[in-house]
Amino acid sequence: MIRLVPNHASKIKRRDKVGFTFDGLRLEGRRGESLAAALLQAGHLNLRTAPFGDAPARGAFCHMGICQECAVRIEGRTVEACRTELTDGLVVERVS
Amino acid sequence: MSYDIAIIGGGIMGCATALRLAEGGMHPIVLDQGDLGQGASGVNAGTLSLQIKRVxxxxxxxxxxxxxxxxxxxxxxxxxxxxxxxxxxxxxxxxxxxxxxxxxxxxxxxxxxxxxxxxxxxxxxxxxxxxxxxxxxxxxNSSLTGQYYRGRLQDAGIAYRTHSPVTAIDKTTAFELATPQGTVRAKRLLLAAGAWLKPVAAMLGVDLPVxxxxxxxxxxxxxxxxxxxxxxxxxxxxxxxxxxxxxxxxxxxxxxxxxxxxxxxxxxxxxxxxxxxxxxxxxxxxxxxxxxxxxxxxxxxVPDFYPLAGALPHVAGAYVLGCVRGGYTIGPYISRLMGDFILGQEPELPLFDPGRAYTKEPT
The missing domain is CATH 3.30.9.10 (D-Amino Acid Oxidase, subunit A, domain 2)
Structure with a gap:
């Protein structure tokens, strides 16, 4: 089967808290977990707006790199939060 | 049991021809090496454009x-x-x-x-x-081809086998097709294996320039x-x-x-x-x-970029359909013509003799 998101559960350090920002908000997560998981735990389910249509609020749905509903901007690139490993000081913004 | 015709290839051509033959009273069986509509029928871009068809x-x-x-x-x-x-x-x-x-x-x-x-x-x-x-x-949407034709075959009561590659063909009075699930016997044979036509025809000793x-x-x-x-x-x-x-x-x-x-x-x-x-x-x-x-x-x-649609040369009772050039668009229709031809009826428009010379000509 296709596995776009590697299984790196063993890499997640639950006691090792790291800070990151989401649209300027300072948030905390655990080193090694996916950015989508960290945002979810911090209470941010609405990650982006729909490209069109009347259901504007979108959030991580598949958590495996397919649905694109968790796309965010990091260092000028659009990436899927579910496929991005959380590191210290990550600066994350919504796609405009 | 013996079928009226075995069809090798469960893409648009194979399935649509099977449907036409069943309408005409024949009992076909469709065999595919993988699943229905997973070759060109199922992965193409789905464009239906008259502007990119040959005149x-x-x-x-x-x-x-x-x-x-x-x-x-x-x-x-x-x-x-x-x-x-x-x-x-x-x-x-x-x-x-x-x-x-x-x-x-x-x-x-x-x-x-x-x-x-x-x-x-x-x-x-x-x-x-x-x-x-x-x-x-x-x-x-070409990715719907397989499930569409599966439903049509089932509704028409047409037999089909998936993951059933034909590994050898024996021609006596009828055709005997060796598959991993056993031998399939049929009076007639249609090759509709798309990009895999050449090795399939080779099993009958016919070299198709595909x-x-x-x-x-x-x-x-x-x-x-x-x-x-x-x-x-x-x-x-x-x-x-x-x-x-x-x-x-x-x-x-x-x-x-x-x-x-x-x-x-x-x-x-x-x-x-x-x-x-x-x-x-x-x-x-x-x-x-x-x-x-x-x-x-x-x-x-094939070299002249026209379809293969007609009797397979040198093998009585065998037919071939493929290489249509725009096969997604034209497939459902040319399959009807092919079905009529196999049923012994005059097709509404001419078919394309697979025994022709394949002289290259400019497009």
Whole structure:
């Protein structure tokens, strides 16, 4: 089967808290977990707006790199939060 | 038990011919080495465009469009209309020459002014020198081919076996086909194996001059509405449409690598990049779109690029259908003709003798 998101559960350090920002908000997560998981735990389910249509609020749905509903901007690139490993000081913004 | 006909290949050709034969009272069985509609029938870009069909095949393509329209939502059919674009004088000349011939052959193609084009498709580049439009053009969703025909075969009570590659064919009074699930016996045989026709015909000692192109297709992330019609290029090197979910499907026959015998083909960056660059030139807003996936499919053809549709040379009771050049569009219709021919009836339009000389001629 296709596995776009590697299984790196063993890499997640639950006691090792790291800070990151989401649209300027300072948030905390655990080193090694996916950015989508960290945002979810911090209470941010609405990650982006729909490209069109009347259901504007979108959030991580598949958590495996397919649905694109968790796309965010990091260092000028659009990436899927579910496929991005959380590191210290990550600066994350919504796609405009 | 013995079947009236065994059909090797469960794509559009094999399934649609089986349906026609069953309507005529025959008992067919469809065999596929994988699953139904997983070859070219299921991975192509889904374009239904009269503007990219060969002039001599236009009567077949026009009737093919009617059949796709009848299949409707079950195959994701949309009649969106389509524009073909030229970006310089040389391409404009090519566009005028080719589309005039196709219009004379019966396709409702018209040339449109820049002003008309900009009103209808405001997100296109301003660098269009000439454009043609065909209201009959559109697209369907090729990934629905397999499930559509599976349902049709089941409804008609037609036998089919998937994951059933034919490994040897014995011809005595009837055909005996060796498969991993046992021997299948049938009075007649239709080869409809697409890009895999050559090795299948070789089992009967017939050398078909079939080659495979390795066409590349890509899909982007969901985008705001950018185009409401199918967009093509005068050279045929671009086809593009935006689906209802916002994703943009980009094709144009750019060649990946690999052969049918090796399994799936692979995407080649040196052909993918110009394919995407041409798409982005046509619709500049695509510059911000991410490509989510690119893949390839094998399109079979013979040296003169006309279909194989008729009796297989040298083997009584055997037939071949494939290499149609526009097989997605024309497949459902030419399969009916093939079915009528096997049933001993005169087809509505002529078939294409697989025993011909294959002299190359300019397109």
């Amino acid at each position: 001599q095949l236009m009567p077949y393509a026009l009737r093919g469009h009617d059949l796709w329209a009848q299949m409707g939502d079950a195959v994701g059919f949309h009649k969106s209309g389509g524009y073909t674009l030229a970006f310089n004088a040389r391409e404009a000349e090519l566009l005028t020459e080719r589309q005039t011939l196709k219009a004379e052959a019966g396709a409702p193609i018209e040339f449109v002014s820049n002003a008309q084009l900009r009103r209808a498709a405001p997100n296109l580049t301003q660098n269009v020198v000439a454009a043609s439009y065909c209201a009959e053009d559109g697209y369907a 080659q495979a192109r390795v066409n590349t297709v890509s899909v982007t992330e969901r985008m705001p509405p950018l185009m409401s019609s199918v967009i093509g290029h005068a050279t045929g090197l671009l086809t593009m449409k935006q689906k209802a979910n916002g994703t943009v499907l980009i094709g144009g026959g750019w060649q990946g690598r690999g052969t049918p015998q090796d399994g799936r083909g692979t995407v080649a960056s040196d052909t993918l990049r110009p394919n995407l660059a041409l798409a982005q030139y046509a619709v500049p807003s695509l510059g911000s779109a991410r490509v989510l996936r690119s893949w390839t499919g094998f399109e079979a053809n």
